[in-house]
Amino acid sequence: MINTRAICAKILFAVLDEKQSLSNCFVPFTENLNAAQKGQCQDFCYGVLRQYAKYNYCINQLTHSKLKPDLNQVRYLIAIGMYQLDQNRVADHAAIAETVEGCRQLKLDKLTGLVNAVLREYQREYDTLLEKLNLLPADVQTSHPAWLSKLLKQAYPKGWKKIIKANVQQAPMWLRVNVKKQDSETFQQTLRDADISFHPDKNQAATLLLEQACAVEKIPGFFEGSCSVQDKAAQQAALLLAPKAGEKILDACAAPGGKSAHILELANDIKLDALDIDEKRLTRVADTLNRLQMKACLIAGDASKPENWWDGQQYDRILLDAPCSATGVIRRHPDILYLRREDDIAQLADLQKSILQCMWPLLKPGGTLLYATCSVLPQENKQQITTFLGNHPDAELIPIFTTESIDDPGWQILPGSQNMDGFYYARLRKKH
Numbered sequence: 001m002i003n004t005r006a007i008c009a010k011i012l013f014a015v016l017d018e019k020q021s022l023s024n025c026f027v028p029f030t031e032n033l034n035a036a037q038k039g040q041c042q043d044f045c046y047g048v049l050r051q052y053a054k055y056n057y058c059i060n061q062l063t064h065s066k067l068k069p070d071l072n073q074v075r076y077l078i079a080i081g082m083y084q085l086d087q088n089r090v091a092d093h094a095a096i097a098e099t100v101e102g103c104r105q106l107k108l109d110k111l112t113g114l115v116n117a118v119l120r121e122y123q124r125e126y127d128t129l130l131e132k133l134n135l136l137p138a139d140v141q142t143s144h145p146a147w148l149s150k151l152l153k154q155a156y157p158k159g160w161k162k163i164i165k166a167n168v169q170q171a172p173m174w175l176r177v178n179v180k181k182q183d184s185e186t187f188q189q190t191l192r193d194a195d196i197s198f199h200p201d202k203n204q205a206a207t208l209l210l211e212q213a214c215a216v217e218k219i220p221g222f223f224e225g226s227c228s229v230q231d232k233a234a235q236q237a238a239l240l241l242a243p244k245a246g247e248k249i250l251d252a253c254a255a256p257g258g259k260s261a262h263i264l265e266l267a268n269d270i271k272l273d274a275l276d277i278d279e280k281r282l283t284r285v286a287d288t289l290n291r292l293q294m295k296a297c298l299i300a301g302d303a304s305k306p307e308n309w310w311d312g313q314q315y316d317r318i319l320l321d322a323p324c325s326a327t328g329v330i331r332r333h334p335d336i337l338y339l340r341r342e343d344d345i346a347q348l349a350d351l352q353k354s355i356l357q358c359m360w361p362l363l364k365p366g367g368t369l370l371y372a373t374c375s376v377l378p379q380e381n382k383q384q385i386t387t388f389l390g391n392h393p394d395a396e397l398i399p400i401f402t403t404e405s406i407d408d409p410g411w412q413i414l415p416g417s418q419n420m421d422g423f424y425y426a427r428l429r430k431k432h
């Protein structure tokens, strides 16, 4: 019998102890499961990682810190049990019984009594445990490593607590209607007919917020390209780039292709080069575009070495959705809290700087470059653009908002604001 709790304990071990990314290790561990079991594993793994500090604290309290690191799989199994008790989706006795069975499946029969006892005590002592947990600093309660909270406090002395709180909330599901296929109103009617509740965005006709996340299999016409799943913040990229019919455009860091597809949806006859350094990830761009029945020229190459792939014809517009710390999308990828290192930030900032510099000559005079990251750290965003503008007299800022200035360039979206992910955008024009 498959026990999803035992599988999830192994996945969490791969993430927390072996430092593998959740999306990479999830697939091999769950490939033999049916859709419902995979959904349950996703719920357990994401749910526990979002609140791991809480569960870890409670486990230490209840075991008097006697559960040794070589038994971390059991620790993660107990955390899964606690998460189920918190969620109340199954009866408590069933949640505990399944978790104890998970312990057997991990071949740790000797510890079934411990798992059972800790979960029962968690039920009994819940209020006292939470009172004690709430005395810990907010960043500790939400699993934010010290270096990250330091950077957030520096950048947002007033707003950092709101950010870390948003980082551990479950993210909503946004859709982008493929208006090349049908207009938004027609698609909205098909959603209503399928009993899928949603809220149309007030300002963007093609943007819909689902009341409840659902499997894409349930969305009418999804596999025929009716729409895409994309956060509202990510949907700003193509809108801000504002492609026009017939233009030659580069998506410099394109995989998995969400923004490339949106660019193609917004105008006709676009000649789009979709570049990515990772050949394997580029196949995901091909899959995205095939599903939406769109075409682009896919190029495997390094944006900081255009001499190896560029045809010498400048672009009207360039989207540079740069590799970044992803600190704006922690609510979608809670493993970032455990995998990112402080040193990564300076390394990523160097890489972003070098790609931005190498992209600039590829832009036509009068052309637009949109710099984007899903980071909330000024080191990767505002500071990057301020330095670039200082070093490139032929670059000017095209403000996204009237309040934007070269001293405070770009649009920093914070996670949770209008239900969006954290993103940064800055729009630059090359002077004639």
Ligand SMILES: C[S@@+](CC[C@H](N)C(=O)[O-])C[C@H]1O[C@@H](n2cnc3c(N)ncnc32)[C@H](O)[C@@H]1O
Pocket: 252, 253, 254, 255, 256, 257, 258, 259, 260, 275, 276, 277, 278, 281, 301, 302, 303, 304, 321, 322, 323, 324, 355
């Ligand atoms: C934030 S993701 C892009 C997401 C994508 N724009 C979308 O909306 O689907 C960053 C991408 O940059 C790629 N990348 C990293 N370094 C690169 C480089 N030097 N040149 C080109 N692509 C790079 C990564 O492989 C990754 O796919």
